[in-house]
Amino acid sequence: MMTAPITLAGVDLWPTIEGALWWPAEATLMVADLHLEKGSSLARRGTLLPPYDSAATLALLSRLINRLAPRRVVCLGDSFHDAEAVDRLSADDAGLLHALARGRQWEWIAGNHDGAAGFAGLDGEVATEASLGPLVFRHRATVAARTGEVSGHFHPKARVAVAGRRIACRCFVGDGQRLILPAFGAYAGGLDVFDPAISTLLSPGFNVWLLGRVRIHRLSSRRLHRPRCVTVMR
Amino acid sequence: MTAKGRLFGLLTGGYGKEVPPPPGPWVEGVDGRDGARRSWVIDDEQVTRAVGALRIAIMDVPLPEPFASWFAARGWRVHPHQLAMLAAARAGEHALLIAPTGGGKTLSGFLPSLIALASGPTGGLHTLYISPLKALTVDVHRNLEQPIAEMGLGIRAETRTGDTPPGKRRRQRHLPPQLLMTTPESLALLLSYADAAALFGGLACVVVDELHALAGTKRGDLLALGLARLSALAPGCRRVGLSATVAWPEALRAWLSPRAEASDVRVIECRDERAPDVSILQTSQRLPWSGHMAVHALAEVYRAIERAGTSIVFVNTRAQAELVFQHLWYLNDANLAIALHHGSLAREQRRRVEAAMAEGRLRAVVATSSLDLGIDWASVDLVVQIGAPKGASRLIQRIGRAGHRLDLTSRALLVPANRFEVLECRAALDAVRARTLDGDPPGDGGLEVLAQHLLGMACAAPFASDEMYDEVRRAAPYARLSRTDFDDVLRFVENGGYALSAYDRWRRLERLRDGRLRVASRRFAQRYRMNVGTIVEAVTMQVKLKRGRVLGEVEEYFIQGLTPGDTFVFAGEILCFEGIHETKAIVTRAVGGAPKVPAYAGGRLPLSTHLAGRVRAMLAEPEHWRELPEAVQEWLRLQSDRSLLPGPDDLLIECFPRGGKQFLVAYCFEGRNAHQTLGMLLSRRMERAGHGPLGFVATDYVLALWSLRSVDDMPGLFAEDMLGDDLEEWMAESSVLKRTFRNVAIIAGLIERRQPGAEKSGRQMTVNSDLIYDVLRLHEPGHVLLRATRADAARGFVDLGRLAKMLARVQGKLVVRKLAKVSPLAVPVLLEIGREQVGGLAYDELLDEAARELIADATGQSLATSTTG
Structure with missing residues (x-):
């Protein structure tokens, strides 16, 4: 079990086993990369994946919200898989989303997948960036960010080798300056934290918080398994 | 007596009548009594029997010219089974040749077609030859070109595989050769084009080589469906199967029949009576x-x-x-x-x-x-x-x-x-x-393969579902297919087949006014053709020498387990892993020393039931030990002194303490896969009963489990009901099922390996199949692809069939032996611990272990017990 929070810019943040981030002092819940309607997005091109991904993602979010009763929910971008995804939400899923937003502040940070008009008809504020206290929320981490950046976008995932087995799981990844959340969506895949896209954003001794089945495990990057040791060879 | 003499004796011993040659099948030979040449007319039945009874055959057969001279010029004689195949062809019957390796099996499949084409040439495609290996089609083609050229037959024979250039492939569809040599996948592709009816309409014969290696596999399922379509396009097409000796010839006959009826097919069995x-x-x-x-x-x-x-x-x-x-x-x-x-x-x-x-x-x-x-x-x-x-x-x-x-x-x-x-x-x-053989007869065909076939058929031409249902059931693997399963598969192809009909807008099949179905857009047909086939390969990476050549390919997961500087053996050399560049693993030749990373796993087959039974029987009968090496006899004697030997149909279970743990060793002899599954299920039960299971290791012969506390209620532990809820629970979580689901989803066309424009690696597939599996299992556990996954897993990795049979067999026959220490027979399996990957440990415990190592690293404590195996 997690015994220590993640401290970022002097703020204590608690990762949840579902892959969300909880800031008790502000009663704020953060989730990244819901990718709602990814299934139907692919179905438009003939890949007929089970059409239950939005329902699965929202059910998980709903459980979290019922448990923690946040005052504020921040969705860190790529909440919808494409610009028309909101229109494709089933009546049930749209209704659930509406019910979840009722009585609380809801912030949609726009991501690269969410279209410009992507949030039409939804409750909540839409922004490209937001800040609260010492934290700044954006979809994609920036190289020159000041301390306290919380973002998503990369769907971080890490591998550990133990007892001859390799385990890959979604994870939070942070270096004290910034924290990147795992993807929350049911169909959102992952990118290894050693991929240059992620690792070049972080200082070398970064940490990950791996999402096990029932517990979260904090590990140093040095303890992780490096899957693709990309060495430039000429 | 020479072989020739023996044949002669056999023929004169009642089969042959001396008559003038032609018409009809005959053999000609030298009469051993007076050295004169004579001819015998024998009926087809007699040829078949003669072949079955003969070890080798040397006969002079007056084949039509120019075949006879060609054979003679090479000093070759026609084998009786080749003659018998000719007889079957003349009678217009489907024929299955079962013969050991060698002996001109392939030629016997082609000979009737060559003779027919030489005497009355036809314009279009006459004979289709299908083999499981691309290399074999090339080899067979080369071997055929020679007689065709030397006899001046003027027959056009060509191969068609994934390696055939696109221009040639297009031309083959419009202007086909008379003999076409291809693979099951290429046949499926050809059948998916609108011109399939024109191409195959005049087909006279289809020859399936190495049938024993195809029947019972997914490639075989796909081929059986393709053959059913061929018979619909060319009702007069004769089927010929060539097979090695198998334990289940009747099932193979049914497989080959166009109605799944064994009696439709004439069997020509050529037994190999040489004692190897x-x-x-x-x-x-x-x-x-x-x-x-x-x-x-x-x-x-x-x-x-x-x-x-x-x-x-x-x-x-x-x-x-x-x-x-x-x-x-x-x-x-x-x-x-x-x-x-x-x-x-x-x-x-x-x-x-x-x-x-x-x-x-x-x-x-x-x-x-x-x-x-x-x-x-x-x-x-x-x-x-x-x-x-x-x-x-x-x-x-x-x-x-x-x-x-x-x-x-x-x-x-x-x-x-x-x-x-x-x-x-x-x-x-x-x-x-x-001469006893093993192996199971081919089982029912996979629903995922049917899904792929139905999409292919919809690409070729509109079809009515009732007629298609009848057609696919003429393929033996689908003879028992229920209408419900068929309809579910068809609905999956059409719109995903989900209870929540969300995808009606994006159907892959459209219904015509008369109710027939066809593919909804050319795009889907193009994607189907890019993904045809049932071979789902593990994602591999090329291994390339730095500034040198490519040595070969290994599974990506193996490369992912390496860090630069690791050495491993590949292509007969010790190589040093340098890193990954683009999609290749870059290596250098290592200098001396032992490789650090021992090996990578590669397809291990479990022990067959038949051999397992023989091993068990041998153990139980000490009089048979004489033929074993002295060290092994001594080992078995020690076992019978200190414990017991496993009986031929009981289940010996030994329990003993060792190193502070309680060991349980079960001598099941059911093969690694079944033991692995049993180990998982027993661990779950022991966990629930509070025995504190710590791990297990499975070999082909034995399962060993170790726990904190010993087991008292052995019959309860091994009760058959473990195949109920325990199995369901385990299957739900198991990574084995996820891997199976991935294969099923790819074959069924839910996930595509290749999309137009981009060659994607397995890892970059549209969506991670594990995530799809989790969502589908939760929201629609009865979906047809999950049913297909369970059926596939039960046959393959999980080997449920064997496990179920064993549990039923040993109820009431458990022999439990409590020992003070390890028995001689248990030593080998205990030595596997640590060498083999140990299963049964929970996911979070492993992650905790990683954390503990971290602490040890950080505090400078040495790790006395390494956890990596």
Whole structure:
């Protein structure tokens, strides 16, 4: 079990086993990369994946919200898989989303997948960036960010080798300056934290918080398994 | 008596009547009584019987010219089974030839077509030849071109595989050759084009080679469906099957029939009555307790290679191939030409080895099952099998590679790697001598394969579902297909088949006004054609020398386990991993020393039920031990003194404490896969009962579990009801099921390997299949793809069928032995602990373990017990 929070810019943040981030002092819940309607997005091109991904993602979010009763929910971008995804939400899923937003502040940070008009008809504020206290929320981490950046976008995932087995799981990844959340969506895949896209954003001794089945495990990057040791060879 | 004399005796012994030649089938030979040439008319039945009764045959058959002269010019004679196949062709019957390796089996499939085409040429495609290997189509084509050219038959024969250039492929559809040699996948592709009816409408014959290797596999399922379509397009098309000897010829007959009726097909069985010369290596070295590499015996293997002309050294895994090859190379004082051949090596390298072998330039080749099928090398005179053969049929096939001609005796040497393998080798040898075979008959076809086929059919032409249902049930693997399953599969193809009909807007099939179905857009047809086939390969990466050539391919997961500087054995060399560049693993040649990363796993077959039964029987009967090496006899005697020997149909379970843990060793003999599943299920039960299971390890013979507390209620633990809820729960979470689901989803076309415009690696597939599995299982557990997944897993990795049979068999027959310490028979499996990956540990415990190591690292404590195996 997690015994220590993640401290970022002097703020204590608690990762949840579902892959969300909880800031008790502000009663704020953060989730990244819901990718709602990814299934139907692919179905438009003939890949007929089970059409239950939005329902699965929202059910998980709903459980979290019922448990923690946040005052504020921040969705860190790529909440919808494409610009028309909101229109494709089933009546049930749209209704659930509406019910979840009722009585609380809801912030949609726009991501690269969410279209410009992507949030039409939804409750909540839409922004490209937001800040609260010492934290700044954006979809994609920036190289020159000041301390306290919380973002998503990369769907971080890490591998550990133990007892001859390799385990890959979604994870939070942070270096004290910034924290990147795992993807929350049911169909959102992952990118290894050693991929240059992620690792070049972080200082070398970064940490990950791996999402096990029932517990979260904090590990140093040095303890992780490096899957693709990309060495430039000429 | 010469073979000729024997045939003569047989024919005059009642079958033959002396008459003037033609018309009708006849044989001609020299009468042994007076040396005169005579002809006999024999009916087809008699030919069939004559073939069955003969070991080898030398007959002079007046084939039509120019065939007769051509045979004569080469000093060849027609084999009786070739004649019998000709007779079946004349009678217009479907024919299944079951014959051991060698002996002109392939020619006997083609001969009737060549004769027909030579006498009355037809314009379009006359005969389709299908083989499981691309290499075999090329080989067969080459072997056919020669007689066609030499006899001046003017018959056009061509191959068509994934390697055929696009221009030639297009031309073949409009202007087909008379004989086309292809693979099941290429046939499926051809059948998906709108012109399939025109192309195949006049087809006279389809020949399926190596049928035993296709029936019962997903490729075989796809082929059976393709054949059903061919018969619909060309109702007069005759089917010919060529097969090695199998344990279930009747099932193969039904498979070949266009109505799934065994009686439709004439069987021509050619038994190999040569007794193969098989022996087990009597090593002068100490016989190891465990391990699979047989390193102890390799010096003796080397000496056997030295004495023989040309040898094939068969091993069971690619890791073994690498290691054995390396050791032989160390021992190679005489500088013999020894080569390595396995499926991961670069294709050019494999072709080079095959060519060198064919030209007789090699003294030995170390090979995996990559050499099990096909290409003929008559010159091999010794087959060495390193490690246990795992199945009698497989051993016979491998032995058949030596003296790959009917008139030569095969010589084979079995080299057991450990004590249990001695028993298994002995059992296999007995099985070869008794000519008993193993293997299960082909089962029901996969629903995912049906899904792929239905999409292909919808690409070719609109179809009515009722007619299509009837058509697919004419394929034997689908003869028992229920209408519900068919409809569910069709609905899956149409719109995903989900209870929540969300995708009606994005259907892949459209319904015409008359109710028939066809593919909704050309785009879907194009994507179907890019993804046709049922072979879902593990994602592999090329291994490339830095500034050098590509050595071959290994599974991506193996490369992911390496860090730069790690050394490993591949392509017969010790290589040092440098890093990944683009999509290639870059390596350099390592200088000396032992490889750090021992090996990578490669297809390991479980012990066959048939051999397992023989091993059990041998253990139970001490009078049969005499033929075993002294060390093994001693081991078994010790076992019967200290504990008990497993009986032929009971289940011996030993319990003993060791190192503070309680061990439970069950002698099931059901093969690694079934044991692995049993281990998972028993661990769950022991967890629930508070025994505190810590891990287990499964071999082909034995399952060993260890726990904190001992088990008292053994019958309760082994009760059959573990196949109920425990199994369901485990299957739900197991990574085995996820892996199976991925394969099923790819074959069914839910996930595509390739999309137009981009060659994607498996890892970059649209959506991770594990995530889809989780969502689908939660929201629609009865979906047709999940049903297909469970059926597939039950047959494959999980081996439920065998486990269920064993549990039923041993109820009330558990023999529990409580011991003070480990028994002699249990030593090998305990030695596997740590060497084998240990299953059964929970996910979070493993992650905690990683965290503890971190703490130890941080506090500078040394790790007394390494957890990596």
